[in-house]
Structures are given as C-alpha cells and as structure tokens.
Amino acid sequence: MAVKKVKISSVKRAAHLKSKKTPLTKQQQNKIKQKRENLSSKREQGPSIFSQKARKRDNLAQRKKHNKLSSLGLDPLDADDDDGDDDDLLDNIADMLDGDDLALLNENKRKRKAKTVEDVDDQQQSVGLERAYATATKKEEQTQKIKVNLLPIKSRDGEIITRTTEVDYVPKPKLQKQQEDSDVEINEEDDDEASEFGDSDDDVVNDEAAPTMEPTNKMISTTDLLIARQQEIERQKYRIGIICSGMLEKPEDKMRNFHALYELMDEINPASGLPNLMPVRKLAIISVTEIFKDILPEYRVGQIDTKMQTVRKATLERVTFENALLQQFKKFLQKLEQFTAQVNKRGGLKNPQTVKLATVAVQCMCELLEAHPYFNYVQNIAQLLVYMLNCHYGTMRQTVNQCFRSLFANDKKLDMSLFIVRRINQLIKTKQNNVHVECITCMLGLKIKNVNLDAEKENELKQKKLESHRQRLISMSKKERKRRKKLTELNKELEETRAEENKQVKLQKLTEIIKMVFTIYFRVLKNDPTSRVLSAILEGLAEFAHVINLDFFSDLINVLNQILEEQDELGYRERLHCIQTIFVILSGQGEVLNIDPIRFYQHFYRNMLAVQAGKNHADFTIILRTLDEVLVKRRRNMSQQRLMAFVKRLLTGSLYLLHNGTLATLGTIKQTFQLTSVLDALLDTDCTIGSGRYDPELEDPEFCNAAATSLYELTILARHYHPTVRRLAMHIANGVPASGEGALPTDIGKLTSHELFTQYDSTQMAFNPTIALPKASQPKLKKGKPMFIRSDFKQEYNQLLKQGKLALSKDKQTLQLDFLSALQ
Helix, strand or coil, X not given: CCCCCEEECHHHHHHXXXXXXXXXXXXXXXXXXXXXXXXXXXXXHCCCHHHHHXXXXXXXXXXXXXHHHHHCCCCHHHCCXXXXXXXXXXXXXXXXXXXXXXXXXXXXXXXXXXXXXXXXXXXXXXXXXXXXXXXXXXXXXXXCEEEEECCCEECCCCCEECCEEEEECCCCCXXXXXXXXXXXXXXXXXXXXXXXXXXXXXXXXXXXXXXXXXXXXXXXXXXXHHHHHHXXXXXXXXXXXXXXXXXXXXXXXXXXXXXXXXXXXXXXXXXXXXXXXXXXXXXXXXXXHHHHHHHCCCCCCCXXXXXXXXXXXXXXXXXXXXXXXXXXXXXXXXXXXXXXXHHHCCCCCCCHHHHHHHHHHHHHHHXXXXXXXXXXXXXXXXXXXXXXXXXXXXXXXXXXXXXXXXXXXXXXXXXXXXXXXXXHHHHHHHCCCCCCCHHHHHHHHCCCCCCCCCHHHHHHHXXXXXXHHHHHHHHCCCCHHHHHHHHHHHHHHHHHHHCCHHHHHHHHHHHHHHHHHHHHHHHHHHHCCCCCCHHHHHHHHHHCHHHCCHHHHHHHHHHHHHHHHHCCCCCHHHHHHHHXXXXXXXXXXXXXXXXXXXXXXXXXXXXXHHCCCCCCHHHHHHHHHHHHHHHHHCHHHCCHHHHHHHHHHHHHHHHHCCHXXXXXXXXXXXXXXXXXXXXXXXXXXXXXXXXXXXXXXXXXXXXXCHHHCCCCHHHHHCCCCCHHHHHHHHHHHCCCCCCCCCCCCXXXXXXXXXXXXXXXXXXXXXXXXXXXXXXXXXXXXXXXXXXXXXXXXXXXXXXXHHHCCCEXXXXXXXXXXXXXXXXX
C-alpha cells in the first residue's frame, strides 16, 4: 500500500510520539502476523459465492427486491445490483407484459430517465458554480489589500504622527494534514517513512529562495555588481539570523540546521554550486561560535552506548542530544583547523583571504576555550592555539596571548594551565629557543605570585599532632563521656584537615607548573643567552623570583651578572629586568646568601635615566618596582652616601617624565623621607655641609658626593603644570609634614607610588583632575596710530582734505580719491 509523505510540525510529532502505544510483546506480534496471513490467503482464493448470497439475504432492502423479482418469475440470485443491469431487467419484463401494465411500466421508465438527466444537469451546474466561485475568490485575493502600520514620526512641534499603508495580501500556506489508513496498523518504521519534519523556517534553511544565475549577454557595470553583492550579503545575513535564532530556541530539534551554516563556510557552496562571499563566510563562523558558546554545557560530556545498556526515556533523549552536539562541535573544530592550516603549514595557500579567515578562526577558538575550558576537545583547541603562538602573523599571536593570560587568571582547577605550559615547553624545546616573544610573555598571567610552598609541610605537621593527641586521649583512663566528647571534637578537626585534599591536589599542580616555567627560563639562560626572547625571560624571572628555590640563587645571580657585564648589545629594558630579578632574590630568601650587591647598585644607578617621556615611558614601572626593593626594603643595608645619590638622581630624572611618572617618583621619595631622617640634609641649601663637590656624571653612587648638593629640582616642580605635582613637591620641600602647612590631603597622602602612576595616567586622553574651561570674554580692540613710509605724506594728505578734492562713492558710504592725479 502506498503511503503519502506529508510534512508535520515538530509539536505534532512530539504529541504523536507521546500518544503512541507501548511496544507490543512477541506473542501479540505473532497473533497479528497470523491474522494478516489468514487475510492474505483468503484474498488470494477469491470471493465465495455463498458468502455473497448470505450478505444479500441479510440486507432487508435486498430481500424486498428479491421477493418482487421472484413474484415475476425471475431468479433473484442471477440479478445484478447495478443501475445498468436494472434497465436491462425492466426491458426483459416489458416483453412479458401487455396492456395497462406495459403502459405503467414505460411511464415509470421515462420518469426515471428524466430524473437521471436532471440530476446530471444539476451536478454539472453545481460544478460550474463552484469553479466560478473559486476563480472569483482567487482574483479577489490577488487584488485584496491590507493595511499595515508604519513607524511613527515626530513633527517639529513634538506631535507623534502615525502612518499606515496598503500592501498586497499574501495568504499563509496551509499545513497539509496527514492521511492515515484505518485498515493497516502503523508501525514505527512506517511512521518514520510516512512523516517528514516540517518547520516554519525550512524554506530559509534550505535556501529555496536563492537566486539562480542565468547567463546573459548584457553588459553589467561595476555599480550593479556591488549592489548585487550587497544584496546577497544582506540576504545571507537574514538567513543566518533566522537559522541561529531557531537553533537557540530549541537546539534539540534543530541539530540538522548546522549543515546549512557549514555550507556557508566553504569557498564553494555545495548546495548551490556558487562561491560564498568572504563576509558571509566570516559571519557564519562567528555565528556558529556564538551558538556553541550558548548551548554547550559546563561539564564534560561522557559517551554512553544506549544499545548495550537500558536507560530511561528522559536520559535517552539527553544522551542523544549530547552525542549529536558533540559530533557537530567536532565538525566545526575540524573546519577551523582547516582554515588555520592554510597559513601555519608549509605549502599552504597564503593570500589575504585565507589570512583573514585564519584570524577569525583563531579568535573563535580562543572564545570557545575561554567560555568552556572543561568541555570535550578543549585540549585539542589548546594544542592548536599553542602552535599559533609561533605563527608569522602578529595579530594571531596577540589574540592567543591574551586568551592564555585570561585562561591562566581564571583557571581554578589548573588542569588546562598545566597542559598549556607543558605544550609550550615542548614547542620551545622543539624549536631550539627560536620562538616569538609571545610564547614566553603569555606565562606572566599565571597565578603563582602568592604561593606558599610550605603549606603542605605545615598541614602534615598539624595532622600528626592531632593524631598523637587522639591516641593519647584513647589510652587515658578517664570517664567515658569526657573521652567521647573530646574524641568527637578531634575527629571533627581531623575531618576538616582531610577536607583540604582538593587544595593539596591544586598545590601539587601549581608546583608542577612552577617547575615547568623555571625549566623553560633556565634552559634559555643557559643555552642561548643572546636569544630574542631574553627580555621576556628576564621579565618572567623578575615576576616569579620570590618562588625560586634557594639552591639556584647563587648560580642564577652569577648568570645574570655575566649577562650584564659581557653583553654590550643588551637593551636598557633587559638590564632593568636583570637588576630587578637580582634585588628581588636578595630582598627575600636570598638575604642568607653572602653576596655583595655593590656591582648591581652601580648597574641600577647607571640605567635609572634610560626612561623618559617618550616611547618608553611605560617602562618606568620596572624602575618603580626596583626602587621598592632598593630604597624601601634594603634601606638599612645601604650607606648614607648611596641613599642620597639614588634620591638625587631619581629627582633629576623626574624632570623629563610625564606628570604621572613625576608623581610616582615624588611618592617614592616621600616614603623614603618618612622612613629615614638621613635625607633631611638634602633640603638644606648650605653648601658648607658635606665634603667635596657633587659629580652627577659619576657612575658610582658611593663616591659622587651627593651630600654636597641639595634638591633644587623641587623649586622647578613647584611651578609644574599639574596641580598635584606642585602640591607634592611643596610637601617634600617643607620636610614631609604630617599636619600643618604643606601637609597633603588624605586622598593623596595615602596613595602609593604605583597607585599614583596608574591613577594619574593620561594615556586615555583624560586629565586628572579635569581642567576648567576658560571664561568667555570679548577681545578689546585698540585703535592704532597710522604709520607712513614718507614723512611728508601726512601733510599732503591733510592739504588734499582741506582743498575738498575727495568725492563720495555711489553708495555714499566711503570716500574716493584719485591720489595719482592729485599728486601730479
């Protein structure tokens, strides 16, 4: 039996599936099968004449007819039930009758024929009326207009004007109803074959309204091409929007719509055979990324084989959806990998279009990694992005660098952080340290600044003490209640210590990350100290120097000192990072080492003036961090001459910094003045104090005689353009008073040097505090005295005026004079 395929909505199909009967058992299926076989065997044997006669006798109307025919002497079983056979039967009866009976029979026959003719005419007339009504209705629908409200407009008087217009009426397509046969029971296989899923956006997904390109001989202008291109882009934007909104509404039933978006990513659309435009391809990639960011779960999806184990219906639906989602996510990642492979592998097609697509693909992978760092296939994404850290395009490297920094800062489990650091180590080792700087700088986002590596030992000691205390209480012979009470309290404390297992695992991962990071740093310093990533290595060492093991301190300081003294081509930034790393080590656990830091003081004093208010003003933060270690933490280990020399040079360098750098410098000097009283001699202008003469060009701060000079730069800074700089300079010049004249307000006095540097930063074109606008005023016009080249011209001019040779112009507004004729 042929089954007609119709489209049904997803809602109807869901209702149909809910109302379906429970599956039949094997016994019921065997009974239904036997019934069908019996019916088919009876049909093959053909109809029985006895069963037909029995059915005719059961019908009351047939019995009356048979009785009438039998009274006339005819066999009722041989008569037929059709109308044509009845006419033949009446003709046969007419041959047997005569007289009045024959006339009555003929009259009845004519009435019957007339009645059948009238019925046929009425039927034809009704059919004609129905056709005429249908055509009239169709014409009326074509010419029918409906009113549509337009957007209101606002007049100049503030009135809201509403507008309407008439558009052609477009009837909605009627949904086809499913036709079912009542004789045959519908099984699941027949139902799947007979029904097709239909939805309101199927025509958009399948792109049924796509324009067909017909070859024409007409010349097309560039303007027409641009207009057609823009129209195609807008059409595909609308189509992508409809598809994405439908998938976000109910992703369980719209998984198949991903294929329509995947077709738009390819260079040639497989459905239409036409090339896809570049904006459409990029928009499709970004749209699929946003969909996955919204519908992907926060957990890792597990694989469940529903054929091997029985699950509930709700669980089956969820597992089916997750498996389909995982397959679509895998296909999308494979496409992104193809885009990046064009620019990252040898022999790839490298042109502007592939570079743009690869940039979009890398950006999308970074967003997916940040949004769902614990989902399936994220390690594959991270491994691919690690290789993109060393690509030849700076935009992609910066994007991946920012992604990894954000991931390191927000990673709570530290699984992805450890995986990425291991892959970076493998990449640097494979490339033999010949990598880009972004491979090293991305690790600065790791959260290993405030790590207590001794916490594990402290926890073990605490647990041992609690266990020994517990054993002591058990062995003591006291009352049972008190012993039980104390035992319960100790058991609670033990359970609390055991609850720290997650923290211990996290600390182990963090320790592994630290080991891997310093393995990278030390390998580069040992094998290739002239590498281009040396600056990033030194910056990382300065950032994480406080967690370096004490056993490596002496060797590391020797290596850094060798780099400072032997490499003449080393830049100022690398030198400052080396010095910062050394002082961080010496100010922490390195105080137990017997190392003389005089040579490093000289290096720092020499490079303090390398930063100025130009391109490298942002590097002043390195000097600020080093000054915290030198002038604040190690002030007691410095001599008075060296301390004065550093303060004098620091204040000298503040004259050619931006105002935020100058404020940070003054903040450091203010803090140093508050911590020690030795610097008060620099505020005295008496030249008899101190011995010798101050030499600002000497590179050794110990022998430059800074005590013989004063802080004359404060008088210059007191006339600075920034009001806060003026106030802070006068505060230091007055001896850093806590109250009274020259004291700072609390909102400025409590800020540190780093806070002053960031809070008063004007790189975003915002001046702090804001500058008031000048008052509007009218300029005063002053009348100037006339100046003459010839000294006797004034006399001749006055004489001409007296003689009245001047004439008025036509407009009677100005005087006219022919000087040439007058002078002649």
